[in-house]
Amino acid sequence: MRAPELLDPAASDWTISAEPLADVLADLDPVDLLLALPVPTGGVRPTGATAKALALVGLDAVEVSATYEPRSEAGSVTTIPLPPGERPARKVLLVGVAAATAADLRAAGAALGRAGKGHAALVTTVGGGTSRAGQAALAEGLALGGYSSPRWVRDDATPASTPAAQVALVGSYDEPSVRHSVVRARATMLARNLAVVPSNTKNPAWVAAQARTLAGRSGLDVRVWTERELKTEGFGGLLAVGAASATPPRLVQLDYAPEGATTRTPRVVLVGKGITFDTGGLDIKPADGMLAMKTDMSGAGIVLAVLAACRELAVPVKVTGLLALAENGVGGAAYRPGDVVTQYGGRTVEIGNTDAEGRIVMADALAYADLRLDPTVLLDIATLTGAARVALGRSMAPVYATEDGLTRALVAAGEATGELLWPMPLVEDYRANLDSDVADINHIAGMGGGGGSISAALFLREFVGARRWAHLDIAGVGRSDVDRGLLTKGGTGFGARLLLTWLEEMT
Template sequence: MPPRGAVGAALALVGLDAEVVAATYEPSAKAGDTTTIPLPPGERAARRVLLVGVGGGRPEDLRAAGAAVGRAGRGKSAVVTTIGAGAGAGAQAAYAEGVALGGFTPPSWRSERSQAPKPPAGQVVLVGRYDADAVHRAVVRARATMLARNLAVVPSNTKNPAWMAAQARTLGRRAGLDVKVWNERDLAAQGFGGLLAVGGGSATPPRLVQLDYVPDGATAKTPRIVLVGKGITFDTGGLDIKPAEGMLAMKTDMSGSAIVLAVLAACRELEVPVRVTGLLALAENAVGGGSYRPGDVLTQYGGRTVEIGNTDAEGRIVMADALAYADLELDPDVLLDIATLTGAARVALSRSMAPVYATDDRLGAELVAAGDATGEPLWPFPLVEDYRAMLDSDVADINHIAGLGGGGGSITAALFLREFAGSRRWAHLDIAGVGRSDVDRGILTKGGTGFGARLLLRWLEEMG
């Protein structure tokens, strides 16, 4: 069938007949499929028309269509689009996210600028009836995702804990946040034994960063949410060293901290109605004379002792310090962490969705709903109490990994983290599978994905 309605009218504006276009090009309606129609030279400002399939018009269909438009617009001065005009606010938000993320290109360190990826379109003009607020919010959330992606792909010879802390200071000031940074001396004086142990083998010492957002008009009764992000700026595995192939993507092992930083940086522009604190647990897990060892017993913040079973399970150790600090010092109404934590999560759910663990069913359902709305799907996983015994230690309060043959690696990692969240309403997002992409298609580019930034912002926006 020939394109009708707004599509037919748009084609007519550039001198094309809808029926002729349909017969000649047979455009596909599948979401994200594109058909390019070059325009003859003349007085038109436009050089080509892009017909984009929108499937059934669902938000996920429009997100895919938007990604196609964003990709097609790379290197162009402007893109004019009518897709999504008149649709619901959720569908229009999804389309705006798709355009922004599809057009995203990661930073490049090439010596020749001509070899760098084409930049996103200079501007995107929406023609028709759009919900301006929904589109604006979607773009802000997408921008947070892009910030997290940019941080994730910075090479680790540049990106160390101090560098990440400096980025947090700069972004925090711009966003009107209060920022506090603990250096290695502060961490030692205050008993952050996990961060010090994991970072002990590196020439670049660990850091802990706290960012605080307070909405206008907040009172003592305004709820406080604390977000903890894993920030391993490079992971060799420590003395339990990874194989070479396993290290290739490890510059992105700080994605959780990048996502938390990006979320905090967007809170004021989105007028998030609750107080939000971000904690970035930053360390490099390297091999050196100061490396921590299998069999060591660490004292985490707050005094709990932990027996080390494998130095390549370092993320939960630095996060345990941050979670305990949040529980004991910050009195959060909700405590949430996000991390590229376990290979078991990737085995269980591959690259398309992430497990979410929660001590409160309502909290878990809220996060799942936010992920559905932003195209970042979560799947509820159980905190299996029978598995807790696998973390028992003969010499310490707890072992940080399950015993040999224990299995359920993502679940036991979550159970370990829960020990440091106290009795708080707590949730854990294990983004080891979805936090990195090996493909460059749709809204994804190779490298860090920033998965979770949009869903966390959506969840925070709706807490008022």
């Protein structure tokens, strides 16, 4: 897939109408039209809006219930084909919405998004009249359920399938909530696209080029540090990790400012880990461990996608994104266990394991943010530790923060988007395990040290000064092995919707 298509994920044309369903259906071509209706707990009722909608396509609610026995479990779909050319739709999809909570509607939306792939139109009343949170969740599910990862075929790449060309929501919907949800979902799709690009294409310079393109489209200021500039300014962590690669490291800075911003407008800095491929370095990974390593730049991809969406969502604060980009290779120039690396700002780090490279490149970016950008809040996101996956699996990510209020705000944004976070402590007793005999700090816990994800967070904290800071370790949730619900195999883009929701609610 060429870069322009990767940066513009396929999406449906969305409409919202308060007109009667019969009028909406009459205006559309029925040849390839799907009509989706909700099945709440208790099943399809013999009277009411769903029964009337079924009657529009020649179906009786009582007979449908008896014949097809549609289930109400959130995301279950019962398909009823209709005679071609005789009805205002080609198929009816009865989708379970259970109690119609936000989570239920997100699951229902994902199921409908998947069912709509490749079709001309999907018309639905699902979610109409529910809360704004529920409608936002439905829209997220519909958009992400319709997404497909790109496939590389011959000299180009295309999505395996495309979402429904048109999605029409018919009924009482809060249009801003729906529209913003679709924008956030598209940011997730962009992050996913970037994550699955093969690493023989996706090197640090390539990611930097995509950042320049997106900056131009989104009205962002952009700066890219070359290898020479990184050396001149003392970004020793990026240079060490990228030393063995044929493609040198890069640091990218993207800046967004809302309309009317002043010197008093708060500034949030987001740092993303951007390891475009991770062999593990001299502490080389086993072969199976490398298979997913093209997605090890997911943090940077998410930060890039978030910055690209800020203007469309009218985020009210200044936002800076830092993409710490390097390839962790093997070779004569590779950094070694036992090396001492001087990070940006002068702190020295003893290398304990070259496969813990993410925290080294991010330490440079965090120190730069602290010393040069004066952020109100500093946050980083990374596929950082296997310990995070072991601790919390693939359903939620640990969040570490220096302030309880910041933790609560991020957890609330995660609950609103279904990207769940679990607060984790910065255990001070573990800090001594990072002491080094030869440098300011060791970058991994010494012998007998535990709490791998906590230790990594404690290491990163050393580079943020006294800033309000949070760290999201998405190693468990940042990749998916399944193609189901909202997820597709590969990078998940976890955190894009969460961070945008958090930023939108700042004042």
